[in-house]
Amino acid sequence: MSAANDPLADAPPPSPDALAHSQRLQALIAAEIEATDDGRLGFDRYMELALYAPGLGYYSAGARKFGGAGDFVTAPEISPLFSRCLARQCADILETLGGGDVLELGAGSGVMAADMLRELATLDRLPARYLILELSGELRERQQQTLAAQVPELAERVQWLDRLPEQPLRGVILGNEVLDALPVKRVMRSAHGWRELCAGLDGEQFMEVSREPDEALTQALERLPGSLPEGYRTEINTGLAPWLQTLAEMLGEGSMLWLDYGLPRAEYYHPQRLTGTLRCHYRHRAHDDPWRWPGLQDITAWVDFTAVAEALTDAGLGLDGYTTQAHFLLGGGLEALAGAALSDPGAGESEAQVRNRLDVAAQIKRLTLPSEMGEAFKVIGFATDPALAWRGFGLRDMAAKL
Template sequence: MDDTTDRTRRPDGTGATDISARLTELIRTEIAAADGLLPFDRFMDLALYAPGLGYYVAGAVKLGRDGDFVTAPEISPLFGRCLAAQCAEVLERLGGGDLLELGAGTGTLAVEVLKTLEHRDSLPGRYLILEPSPDLRERQRTLIRERIPHLAERCAWLPRLPETLRGVVLANEVLDAMPVHRFSIREDGGIDEVFVTERAGAFLEVTAPARSPGLADAVGALQAEGFTQAPGYGSEINLRLPPWMKALSGALEAGLVLLVDYGYPRPAYYQPDRTMGTLMCHRRHQAHGDPYSHVGLQDITAHVDFTAAAEAGVAAGFELAGFTTQASFLIGCGIDRILSEAPDAFDLTPGAKQLLLPTIMGERFKVMGLTKEIDGALCGFSIRDLSGRL
């Protein structure tokens, strides 16, 4: 049996092949409606989030050994315990508040953060989750009821951002899954956009002068800073980031937004020898660069331009509280002490190494803090603040 069918089968009996075929037909329809040139960001949006069909919403097992990738909360509970330390510091300064997790995966991070905050006598009023996947929402509910049933009533799932919030917003590996536009530079210096079309029943990409609103101006701004100028240079850009930050700022009255993801400051993101961008796909724990295979059955991601995240955040009304590596952030949150005090410290040590070692996650992943109405330095950025590199 094809194991992708098994992993993706839904209660109505629909399997991976059926879902992928229906999603493929939907994308073909949109290509036709776009006169044969579908902007890549729309293709990525459909591949990941098309209702009932996209990778994140169709019911596939995505996380863990039986999925396609693993995230820090799944690697070690130390990750959640450290984030809880940062949350506790902010909640104390606010005199209480709520937590909001964007894209809560299996619910593992929510469980560990709540357990740790309970132990520290720093529980939030509510733990809110904004999760686009119906399947993952049910998995999160189940895990929370099983692991921390006495705290389940504090948890609530939202269909959209709350109107107002005081507290902490957690976004672990959220920005990398935002649809991006892709572009390339022509021999004459002009800006082309990457589009998706169909030929002989297969999806493939083509380039044509940029059509998507704002794309040419955004790439032109990069060129004015000295980036993306060489003919043949190609990369991606997240045009959805500024409106997303604006919406987040409109919801957060006071508190901290914590962004954890893989990415670079802009000079490293658009360095001259990174001529093909950072787009990656993940399937069965293997990374590759073909977004047009296994449509709807694989993750599609792009690294985060953290300079763009900081600029969008400040423009939306946030203050940049810090930017650092995941290793430095976890150390600042006291991972050494947390590990030494854990009764199962020996068992936790391998996971700690994965979180901290520079060749695994320690340097590849970065953490950014954006604040409103929070005074003073934050513990997570006390060891090493790299904001000057943005």
């Protein structure tokens, strides 16, 4: 790739230490490729190692990840209003259930947990326990620091789990931008049918190689539209349904809520989306080269929300709503929550107040405008009991599109 076409050309280059770290991870992945019979490692396994190899993967090791100094920004990092709306939704559910727990998957920096707990305390609807299941040891430590610093008085309610609870959970299971971080398979339509795209080696460099899909992948590919053109590349998450179903089995009573960027299947696998949805993020630059600096960049794929709905309804949960992030937040009371921060006190407003008002207005735009996160990000909700209250789906429910 010439420098003129390289989206990372103007990015701050990794330090020598960071490059050495990436090389250690590359050596680990290369050894796994060499240990296969045919020199082909499924892309899902490559992605799993690149993100979660203990001590080396992007999420498992020390990369900054979130925020301005990191590689990408998520909604809870943009504004506490996001987590406060979500907390209000959880408060309704906990009230209907007469109490219960919250279980957050993949809690990132811990800021969403802190903001939600603060809001739930204000509403007098604190969960009995706020459980966090996090794959990354490094992030778990960061979450502990965030919660201890931001809500020390509530920290005793928070428990980190090493595995899913054995007892059925009553309450809410939720995750923001977790499903997009689960490893996916990559496939390409050839003249003779689908091929699975894998990681192979060209000397010390990773390269794309392909193989016949196995039976499980073939079955998953059968659910895709038949009319996709030759050369069409996309992603498919064959691990998603079993993962979600394990969570559903553990939900004794309550609801499950996922927030992420994604589409219904018919739009995800649209014939014009020729190169799929896989993206890598390094220092706020998005690109599509997953072999670049493994361990130093995030790798994600959009979520097929039809697959999420199928998996969880097959597991016995009811699909209660599917909407855009903007509609979910506005339905959840964003305007009322922001109202105080946005109202113009008139003459006498201090410079700091003006700056705060402008900041809040900018945060709301980022969370809700269609050109920002408002439309690409979706929210999907499920429940064991259809009577649970969902203020977030009140303004617009697009579940019929799934």
